[in-house]
Amino acid sequence: MIQDYCKLRTPPSGHKPGDREPCYKSSLCAEHSGSCSWAALRRGVTSGTVGCCGSAFIARELPSSAGLRVPWCPAASCAGAVSRCRSILNAEGAASWVELCWEGLPSGSVARQGKAAGTMSRQANRGTESKKMSSELFTLTYGALVTQLCKDYENDEDVNKQLDKMGYNIGVRLIEDFLARSNVGRCHDFRETADVIAKVAFKMYLGITPSITNWSPAGDEFSLILENNPLVDFVELPDNHSSLIYSNLLCGVLRGALEMVQMAVEAKFVQDTLKGDGVTEIRMRFIRRIEDNLPAGEE
Amino acid sequence: MAVCVAVIAKENYPLYIRSIPTENELKFHYMVHTSLDVVDEKISAMGKALVDQRELYLGLLYPTEDYKVYGYVTNSKVKFVMVVDSSNTALRDNEIRSMFRKLHNSYTDVMCNPFYNPGDRIQSRWTKRMLRVLASSGHS
Numbered sequence: 001m002i003q004d005y006c007k008l009r010t011p012p013s014g015h016k017p018g019d020r021e022p023c024y025k026s027s028l029c030a031e032h033s034g035s036c037s038w039a040a041l042r043r044g045v046t047s048g049t050v051g052c053c054g055s056a057f058i059a060r061e062l063p064s065s066a067g068l069r070v071p072w073c074p075a076a077s078c079a080g081a082v083s084r085c086r087s088i089l090n091a092e093g094a095a096s097w098v099e100l101c102w103e104g105l106p107s108g109s110v111a112r113q114g115k116a117a118g119t120m121s122r123q124a125n126r127g128t129e130s131k132k133m134s135s136e137l138f139t140l141t142y143g144a145l146v147t148q149l150c151k152d153y154e155n156d157e158d159v160n161k162q163l164d165k166m167g168y169n170i171g172v173r174l175i176e177d178f179l180a181r182s183n184v185g186r187c188h189d190f191r192e193t194a195d196v197i198a199k200v201a202f203k204m205y206l207g208i209t210p211s212i213t214n215w216s217p218a219g220d221e222f223s224l225i226l227e228n229n230p231l232v233d234f235v236e237l238p239d240n241h242s243s244l245i246y247s248n249l250l251c252g253v254l255r256g257a258l259e260m261v262q263m264a265v266e267a268k269f270v271q272d273t274l275k276g277d278g279v280t281e282i283r284m285r286f287i288r289r290i291e292d293n294l295p296a297g298e299e
Numbered sequence: 300m301a302v303c304v305a306v307i308a309k310e311n312y313p314l315y316i317r318s319i320p321t322e323n324e325l326k327f328h329y330m331v332h333t334s335l336d337v338v339d340e341k342i343s344a345m346g347k348a349l350v351d352q353r354e355l356y357l358g359l360l361y362p363t364e365d366y367k368v369y370g371y372v373t374n375s376k377v378k379f380v381m382v383v384d385s386s387n388t389a390l391r392d393n394e395i396r397s398m399f400r401k402l403h404n405s406y407t408d409v410m411c412n413p414f415y416n417p418g419d420r421i422q423s424r425w426t427k428r429m430l431r432v433l434a435s436s437g438h439s
Contacts, residue, residue: 136411143413234411236423241414 076132135207139233146246156243163245167252168259175257178204190286191215193263195221197254207232210282220286229273229280237274245269251282262290301398302366303327303382306406308418309375311335315421318382331380334360338378339368355403356396360383371399379403 023151149159182200187193198210208230214223231247245251258265264287271281303318318327337360338403357370362385373378380401381395409415 140411140413143411177355227315234408236412238414 135230138231139230139235142231142249143235146244150241152246156241160245160248164252164255165249167249167254168256169252170249171253171256171258172260174205174253175260178257190220190222190241193258194224194284198224201257202226214283222284223270224282224284226280226282232274232280235274242275245272246273246274247280254282254284259290264288264290300380301383303331303380304402305331306333306402306421307335307378307380314377314419322426327382330363330368330382332367334370334380335362335378337368338370338372338380356399358392368422369395369399371403371415373403373406377406379406 013048017217046153054263093111114286146159148162149162151160153159179200182204184196184200187196194212198212203209204225208226208228210226212222215221228248231250235246237246247269253270254267255265266285268283269281270283271277271279273280302320303316306314308314311334312329316328316331318324320379338357341357355371355373360368360370360380362368365385367383367385369381369383371381375381379399381398381402383395407422409433410417413422415421415423
């Protein structure tokens, strides 16, 4: 019976219960397991900071277990995203392995090890780094999607609306992945939001860093300038689709993602390289802060 | 200087054909058409034994008194035919090869356009630009 360890990793052979061993949350951590949140919980401590990994925790009851208290990250956005933030159950009768919420951990190295150890979770192979993928396959897939929509709907305006709706559905899900991978905190104003979108989000998902310009005097509108848009490599719009907004999916993604963090925004393309302009420009406008609790995926 | 460039589909119909002196275009159409026989002969001659080692560049297909015709076949049996002025003796073999390679690259870009259906005539703006580049590069 293993008593004194984080259950992320198995203790080395030859260990006896009661032996003092380093914390198994991370090979970087030399702290004794006694300062790990699990050990703290067993001692009756209900909140604090984990000595080994530095993340704050509070003790909460795991929804699925009867009365079992587990360490849980206290961040508000984490508590909402239960599907990704789960806890390790004690080995005495433990049913499933899940990952501790890694919010608040220093940059990724410990998180990677922790995630690697949570093997039975569905997201076992997702590291904090992005997987490499052929950008040509991505571009061709998006192109096939748009041409099929054009054949199905025959009318450019309908295609634009569908792309926006699809983008919205992607955005409401993508925001969870983004918040988990990027560890950014709450943005205090729209300018910070703009910076995070351009420097972190676009870089993470498309590999490009657009620039932010043309702030309105009230500070609620700005433009994202993309010099090269990976969605439109090799694409030429034929003349019978001149009012098609090819990359409208991006507008939907931005709108959906920001709506999930309680910001209603409007995104639209004002310049497009496919139509002959030099750069691609997306204009984002802040409408209002959303106070009600909207159910996710309402469309 | 390349006076005529043609892209021929697998079924031997032209996807794109353009000649630079626009008068007497029909003569170049005939030349390209007759060169297709030579191309087929070259492909089948290399034939079954060497199909892996067959080079894409076919070389000089046939010379006439005013012009020389060069050919290039891709692995998907799309043929590129280039008619060059005989008087321009400065054009060397590897220049012709590099012109064909550029043509092949621009054909690949056209294929990657999601709005292009394979088998359609090529009306892409890119190809026109590329051919202007090819025509001008022959001068240097």
